Each structure stands twice: as C-alpha cells, then as structure tokens.
Amino acid sequence: MREIWVMVGNDLRQRVRDKSVFIFSLLVPLSLMGVLNLTFGGFGLDSVELKPATVVASNEDGGPLGGALLNALDSLEIMDVTVRSAPAAEVQQEAQNSGADLGLVIPAGFTTAVTSDQAVSVQVVEGDRQRIETDVLVSVVDGLLGQLGAGAVAAMAGESAGLILALFAAVAAAAAMVIGSIFDNDAAASGVGVGLGLVLAGLGGSMVPAEFFSETLQTVSHATPHRWAYDAFAVVQRHDGGLADILPQLGILAAMAAALLALGALLLQRSLNRAL
Template sequence: MLIAGVALRRLARDRSNLFFMLIFPLALILVLGMAFGGASTPRLGLLDQDGGPLAARVVNALRHTPGVAVVAADDEGDLRTAVERGGLQAGLVIPAGYGAAVGSGGQAALRYLARPDRLAQQLGVTVQAVVTREAGTLRAARFAAAHGTGSFGEALTAADAFGPLVPAVRVTVRTTGTALFPATLSTYDVGAASQLLLFVFLTSLTGAVALIETRRLGVSRRMTATPTPVRTIMLGEAAGRIAVALLQGLIIMVGSALLFGVNWGDPLGAGALLAAFALVGSGAAMLVGAVLRSEQQAGGLGVLIGLGLGALGGSMVPIELFSDTMRAVAHLTPHAWAADGFAELVRRGGGIGDILPELGMLLAYAAALFLAGAWRFGKALTS
C-alpha cells in the first residue's frame, strides 16, 4: 500500500496530470456533445422590432412550438453576437413595419441568423414551417376580407377558428430494424464512454514514465535489498497504476453525470467495466514500464499506442459505424470489447449479466498483460 500511495502522491504533485485527468476529458466530452447537438433544447433568440399584433402572432406561435426554447432579445447586435458565440443556436428578427406590410397584402422579410451547423439548420426548418403556416392564415384572411365577409381583423379571427378544422396531412414514419442510437440517447452519452476508454488507457500508459524513473534511479533495486519480497514490490507498483486508472475513470464518470447528465446505465455493470478496463490499462503500463528504458520512450510510445489503439477500438468514432471487416479488426483491442459493454448498458438497457462476455475478454487481456509485465519487471529487478 505504501508503494501505491507513492504513485498517487507523485501524480497529485504534477499539476499537468491534474489537467489531463480532471479538466481535459470533461472539456472534450462537452465539446463533442455540443458539436453533435447534445441533448438540450435548441435556443432561438427572437427580436421583435415591429411590436404590432401581427408580429405578436409569430412570436406566440414560436413560443408554443415544441422542442424550441425562445429567448427574447433587445438588440440585433447582441443577438448576432450570442449566435456567433454559441449561446443561441439561431436568431430571428421581425423587422419594423412587418404588420403594416403583411396586413395590406404586401411582403416582409424576416431575418434568420444561424451558425453553420446541423442543429441550426434543423431549427431553421422549424422556424420556416411556423412562418409559412402564419403566412397561409394571413392569405386566407385577406382573401375572405376581399370577398366581402367583413374586415381583415374579423376574417383573421375566423381563419384562426376554422384553421384547426382543416384536415392536416398525416405523416407516418416506420423504422425497419433496430436503431443504432436510440432517440432518447444524447450525444453526451455516446461520447462520454469513448472518452473514458481513451483517457484511462492513455493516462495509464503515460504513467509508465514514473515506473521507468523508479527503475532508473535505482529505487526499486534498493527496495530489493530490504526484507521486502520482489512480488510485494511488483504488487505495490501494480496497485499504484490501478489506483490511478480507477481515479481517472471515476472522475470522468461522476463529473460527466453531474455536469452533462450522462447516463452510464446499470451502476454495477458500469463499475465492473471500469474496473476491468482499469486492470487492462494498468497491465499495459506495467509491461511498457518494464520493457522500455527511458522516460522519453515511454512518453512518446505511450501516446502513440494509446491514441492508435483508441482510434482502432472505437474510442474516436463509434464502432457501430465501422465496416464488418474493420469491426472484426477492432475487436483485437480491449477498447472495442469495453465499448461493446458500455453500448449494452447505455443504449440497450442491459445489466451486468449481459456484459459477462465483454468482462471476460477484458479480464483475459488484463491477465496476459500483467503476467508479461510482472515477468519482465521481475527480471529487470533481479538482473
């Protein structure tokens, strides 16, 4: 335990480690979630420069549109800035004179401000549908008023009353097969698991630098001169690596759940997957730390191997999007098995009993890596 405690204290003293363990993974989850839409309701900034009753109809229609959060704006410059900075997904400006123009049968152009992303384009379709529906009601009212059924205001009231009685177009959507990503699943949920696997493994491998430094400075060799058995030294070093990996994973899990509402599925299953993958990362760190001779080698190769296996194993692109051949190749890595386990928990509502094959493969990887690392580390200590 004392040897493992040294590993944790060394980790805490290096502030760069705290950044890569605490801040960077959560920031990356946030960026990926926002880039692919997230699970939040899109925010539409609305600036009514007209202030008349016809403009109020558009405002009221947008406020009652499901799936859109309307935010009032006071200035077009501020509205544009909020859209550019991502505080709002889009903005709509109703110009002054809108009511007079459309009330007399003329036209008025509404200005739609949006970011060049998928969510803003989808929101634009919704806004266009609302505006088009309002334009149809106004045309019907003008037609009725022009044919002597009363004033424009009376015709507009009648159009509002009879509008819901007109049979609407019914659209039926059927999805064949099983959706890869359920509609209730947010992109934060998808990205969080992949970032967890990427950073736990990457941090474990780069943590092999400390193990090499301990060997290079002769700390491990001097411990063998004490009554401490070699197996105790190896177990202590392994426990330190496991503690670091588990701490990294818990930070990502708890932080993403509290900050972004990430659903990790069955807690027991998620904890088991984290523990098994932490063992894999720790075993890889022990092997790298026992084989390589310099901290520079461990730092460079650790990043290269961590990113390479992460990309191949589905930690950067969901493994469901791989071809059949690449999916088979991906399952040569532990990342793919862990990703399958989290997919079962999060996307299909499975429990720990449903991920036993994945847990078994991860434990097999961990056992192989630990055995190889222990053999090589023991040889380095005694030679």
C-alpha cells in the first residue's frame, strides 16, 4: 500500500509543476464566466419597474406543495405580491371584480399529483386589469409548475442515473488501473487510455446513437461498458424507467468493474514486485 501512495504523490507533484494545469483548470473557466456575465448579465427585469400586485388564491391541497407555490409567489423578489385567500367558488369573481391581478385555485391532491408524475391542473384566472404584472405572474406560475414537475421527475431519475454513473466510473477506474499496470511509461499509458476510450465510446453509442448501428455492430457494441450505460440511460430517460428496470444493465457494469479491478490488482502487484 505504501508503494501506491508513493506513486500517487509523484504523479501529483508532476501535475503541480505543469503550469498549464492551472491555466486550463482555473484561469480559462473563470475568464469565460466573466465574459458571459458581461455579455448576458444586463438582460432581465431589473430595468422594468413592476408595480405591486394582488393574487386571490384558494389552496385546497392537503400537501406541502400547494402552500409552497403560494409562498413562492408571496416572496417574489422582482415585484411586491400580496396573496389573499378566498373560497374556490369565489376566486374568479374576486379576481375579476376586486381589482386583483390574478386568481389561482390549487386543487385537492396537487402534491400527490406532482410527486407521482401525474398531470397537474391549476386554475388560473386573470384579473380585469390588463397589466404587465399579470403577464409576469402567469409566467411565474407556469415556471413554478414546470419546476415542480421537473423536480419530481428528476428526483425519481436521479437515483438511477447516479448508480449508472457510479458503476461506469468504477469500470473506468479499474480499466485505468489495468492500463497503468501494463505500461511502465506514463505517456504511453495516457495515449493508450485516451485512444482506447475514444474507440470504445464510438462502439458503445456515445458518439453516434446505437440505434443507427447495423445488427453486427449492435452485437459488438455490447462488449463495451459504454453501451450498457447507454441502454440504462435510455430506459430511464425515454421510458421513465426506474431502478428495477435497469438492473440487468447495472449488473453487467458491476461485473465488468469487478473483473477489471481484480485483473488490475493482479497486474499492479506484479509490476510492483518487478520494480522492487
């Protein structure tokens, strides 16, 4: 184990001595962020003076997301919004006759529908005053509903995507151990690693969608970890699949990682014995 830490320390010292690492990892990204901020930072609603607005709302949802939606409206930074409660049957009349800018009815089961990825329907009634504040409020409500729906979908897909990435990273790390143990020269190992990675990525569908491959190439591509990760992501993104739906792909990636790790450990031990 001590020999491994010595190798890691030597590699880190070589990287630190290379000044280009700091240029491309720190200076270039920071400079790009500054340019983008100067280019796009001046656009927005800061230059528009929005007047205070009133929202008449009825929250029939028993869960937390209905209240969160109203709280988000009440705490908008771009304009002063007052949220006034009213019964659902009176929201439309209140919005159109009391000078309010917007009426909102959040139905029962709103939280359940959002968290279970079902269709969400919220009644929106525009007030009798045609003002830019009304348009802004409608846009904000649409955006909040989109964020809530996307957040629920992302939360469900996030666990599956995280496992896919973790197992793929394990395969990549184990493969790097194998390559690094075979070659004594770090430049040769880097070149082989980059070249092999590009070839496997192309065969696995990371450059061209695997659906465009011929039947023979489809079969060959399944020898790469990229293809199994590709298939797993396709199930999650295109078919709203869950963890149970991608267990076969995850199993293959785990088996590849275990096999390469065992081979890499064996080759590394032999390499260290030769060096000693």
